[in-house]
Amino acid sequence: MEIAYWIVAGLLAVFYLYAGGKKVAQSQERLRPMMGWVDTVPMPFVRVIGALEVLGAAGLVLPPLTGVAPWLAVAAAIGYVLIQVGGIAVHLSRGEARVIWLNVVLLAAAAVAAWLGGASWA
Template sequence: MNVAYWIVAGLLAAFYLYGGGLKVVRSRERLRPMMAWVDSVPVPAVRALGVVEVLGATGLLLPPLTGVAPWLAPAAATGFVILQIGATGVHLRLGDRQVAMNIALVLAAAVTVPLATLRL
């Protein structure tokens, strides 16, 4: 289970560190080609979402590595499940039916929750 956790959590963390980092530092114009939804959300909300994603990715990795507050790992994975359910809703509301990545991220985060819990 330990190896499975690190594989899934590592992939999730890499995805969210990258995507969240872009949301924090890029302008709306530079985000638009890969994230069309940014036009429907205020820039401060996009930045806040990016910070949440970076913090969540950190929460998947650091607590298990350090042994400090290990309950944060399943909490971060649960947060990503909630985040992606909301993201799927936003995409569908805006008429974007290409939600396969969102569904894959929900499933990956949902698998990570029990794996992280078993590590406690």
């Protein structure tokens, strides 16, 4: 179970470090080609989402790695589930049902990470 957790959590952490880092560091104009929704959301909120994604990546990895409050990894994974539910809602409200596949995959991976983390460190 722990090996499966580390595979799923590692992949999620790398993805969210990249995606969250872009949201934190890049301008709206640079984000727009990849994330068209940034036009409908205030840029400070985009930055908050990015910061939460980066913090969540740390939350998936650091607590189980150090053994300090490993339940935080489960909380981080649940946070990612909630972020993806919000992402799916935004895409559906914009009529972009065809592009929610990535959100669904990330939501499923985060749910698996939460389950595996709960089973490993509960």
